[in-house]
Amino acid sequence: MSEQTTHDTGIEVLPDTSDHDLIALEATGAKGEVLLEVDHVTLRFGGVVALDDVHFEIRRGEILGLIGPNGAGKTTCFNAMTGVYTPTEGTIRFKGQEISGQKSHKINQLGIARTFQNIRLFPEMSALENVMVGCDARHKTSVLGALFRAYRVRPSEEELPASGIRRSFAKVFGISRHTLEERAGRRRSMELLRFVGISDRAHELARNLPYGYQRRLEIARALATEPELICLDEPAAGFNPAEKEDLMGLIRRIRDLGHTVLVIEHDMKLVLGVTDRIVVLEFGQKIAEGSPEQVARDPKVIAAYLGEPDDAA
Numbered sequence: 630m631s632e633q634t635t636h637d638t639g640i641e642v643l644p645d646t647s648d649h650d651l652i653a654l655e656a657t658g659a660k661g662e663v664l665l666e667v668d669h670v671t672l673r674f675g676g677v678v679a680l681d682d683v684h685f686e687i688r689r690g691e692i693l694g695l696i697g698p699n700g701a702g703k704t705t706c707f708n709a710m711t712g713v714y715t716p717t718e719g720t721i722r723f724k725g726q727e728i729s730g731q732k733s734h735k736i737n738q739l740g741i742a743r744t745f746q747n748i749r750l751f752p753e754m755s756a757l758e759n760v761m762v763g764c765d766a767r768h769k770t771s772v773l774g775a776l777f778r779a780y781r782v783r784p785s786e787e788e789l790p791a792s793g794i795r796r797s798f799a800k801v802f803g804i805s806r807h808t809l810e811e812r813a814g815r816r817r818s819m820e821l822l823r824f825v826g827i828s829d830r831a832h833e834l835a836r837n838l839p840y841g842y843q844r845r846l847e848i849a850r851a852l853a854t855e856p857e858l859i860c861l862d863e864p865a866a867g868f869n870p871a872e873k874e875d876l877m878g879l880i881r882r883i884r885d886l887g888h889t890v891l892v893i894e895h896d897m898k899l900v901l902g903v904t905d906r907i908v909v910l911e912f913g914q915k916i917a918e919g920s921p922e923q924v925a926r927d928p929k930v931i932a933a934y935l936g937e938p939d940d941a942a
């Protein structure tokens with residue numbers, strides 16, 4: 630791992646995070662196939678039509694940007710996809726299965742994780758513990774199994790204690806599945822912290838971490854649930870240009886690990902620079918969809934979102 634560095638400007642730059650031992654997500658489908666489908670979704674809050682017959686697809690392996698002016702319906706769309714709201718009309722399918730109306734934790738188990746515009750961490754837990762909570766969601770041991778260490782399994786050579794009576798005991802009686810899962814979760818959580826570039830403060834309370842670290846910690850925690858689709862809600866909010874540059878690299882590396890990425894972002898440079906495709910909303914309706922180049926040239930997008938045509942360049 631390289632050391633944390635500082636630009637001449639005094640801007641803190643996080644270390645290169647490409648050096649990690651994370652194993653890529655096991656592929657459960659072909660790259661490019663439809664992973665999630667927002668199928669003609671309308672969502673009303675009383676008289677407000679937050680989403681109006683919105684239809685688009687997210688393909689496996691891509692980085693899709695969801696953009697639009699304030700109040701366009703982006704967050705509502707995220708919330709509908711992650712079980713916070715149920716569409717008034719239309720449906721949402723993930724890997725062909727209808728997920729609209731399902732509970733958030735169930736949708737997470739199916740393989741969708743998200744971060745929030747306003748960071749939501751466990752402030753009194755350490756960075757590492759926050760990520761371990763995400764890993765726990767993948768554990769097989771039940772609460773009773775964990776309490777009574779009910780299931781014991783034969784450990785591999787690396788999983789055995791180094792020496793002494795504990796090693797002999799573990800060889801004869803095995804190790805509880807809960808203990809092994811906990812150790813594996815701790816190892817993986819540390820790798821995830823390294824992956825997002827904040828392992829140097831793994832043991833600090835989340836509430837004491839600098840803002841940029843907290844944002845990355847949210848991403849690490851979401852990744853800990855091993856999502857096939859990770860949804861990032863304004864991940865660059867409050868970042869300086871150097872941090873935005875780092876974030877673009879991180880988003881690409883998340884995709885390279887096998888995750889599909891959906892990103893809501895206001896920063897056009899970041900969106901145009903990192904996404905494969907972009908969907909544009911305005912007043913709850915989809916007004917454009919295409920490659921960053923196509924979207925940046927689209928007169929409707931320029932008028933609605935980018936302001937003057939010069940801004941789109």
Ligand SMILES: Nc1ncnc2c1ncn2[C@@H]1O[C@H](COP(=O)(O)OP(=O)(O)OP(=O)(O)O)[C@@H](O)[C@H]1O
Nearest residue numbers: 674677678679697698699700701702703704705706
């Ligand atoms: N819980 C709610 N109750 C009533 N209206 C809501 C609710 N959530 C969102 N809205 C309205 O729905 C519309 C879409 O809001 P939404 O937050 O999805 O937009 P957005 O594109 O994410 O905006 P921003 O970029 O400002 O976050 C807005 O008019 C908003 O006021």
